[in-house]
Amino acid sequence: MSEPDSMDTPAPAGPVLALDTATSAVVVGIVDDGVTLAERVVHDHRRHAEVLTSLMQQVLAEAGVTGGELSAVVVGTGPGPFTGLRVGMATAAAYADALGLGAYGVCSLDAIAAAVDESGEVLVVTDARRREVYWARYRDGRRLAGPQVSAPDAVVIGEAVVVAGTPEFTDRYDLAVSAVTVPTAASLTAVADLGAQPGPLTPLYLRRPDAVLLKDQRRKSLLP
Known part of the structure; x- marks a missing residue:
């Protein structure tokens, strides 16, 4: 932002x-x-x-x-x-x-992160195809990392407590899943x-x- x-x-x-x-x-x-x-x-x-x-x-x-x-x-x-x-x-x-x-x-x-109405660090992942994701991490509306493209397992979760974005990928992480996709x-x-x-x-x-x-x-x- x-x-x-x-x-x-x-x-x-x-x-x-x-x-x-x-x-x-x-x-x-x-x-x-x-x-x-x-x-x-x-x-x-x-x-x-x-x-x-x-x-x-x-x-x-x-x-x-x-x-x-x-x-x-x-x-x-x-x-x-x-x-x-x-x-x-x-x-x-x-x-x-x-x-x-x-x-x-x-x-x-x-914009996806801004639509998440939850406190704490937010991870956003979206489908980049080729079995990869675009991702970024946020706190209080400020981007802390990204945007980057990588394999889902290479995403740096940091202190994220909630994940938003493409449903096929958000359930891969041990985080609360936001309804914002x-x-x-x-x-x-x-x-x-x-x-x-x-x-x-x-x-x-x-x-x-x-x-x-x-x-x-x-x-x-x-x-x-």
Whole structure:
């Protein structure tokens, strides 16, 4: 979670569009002054591109908000799989640019941790595929370690007392399991530094995409 800088300005007033495609779910919502006006969550990693735009239209309609009434766009920047993450970030950037709004990127693991309403150190783990997880550890809203990608058994648990994130992995640890599995629109907005000048959206891939790795493997196979 970012620290405010000397260039901070008053946070934009008005509804915020928040979205995240860094996990297997597509999360889209409208948040105004900490209150979620509308939210949609679809768990299907194969349909990120297909459902994202329609979900945005649905939450705007339900919240009774037009694009011109939005004050900012917040998007999860991962870590997450290459294709799904690109869908959300490209959509957020294009939508914000079309409306002349600031687009604010936040670490998706930070947003998951912010949605956990329990005291003590929090471990967040999400599916990185290839039998690995993305993980980070938090206390009182501050990131202590990560984000990193590793095998589930290599995660540094530290003093964590609760784990949140992808259910297929959270039950591997001898910790209390939170019901929070993905970011929420409210938690994405909560960790965004809306009082700062928006910078470029930078994805947290933590490793190269499969296509690049496959290309490298083929290149090596041609070497004498």
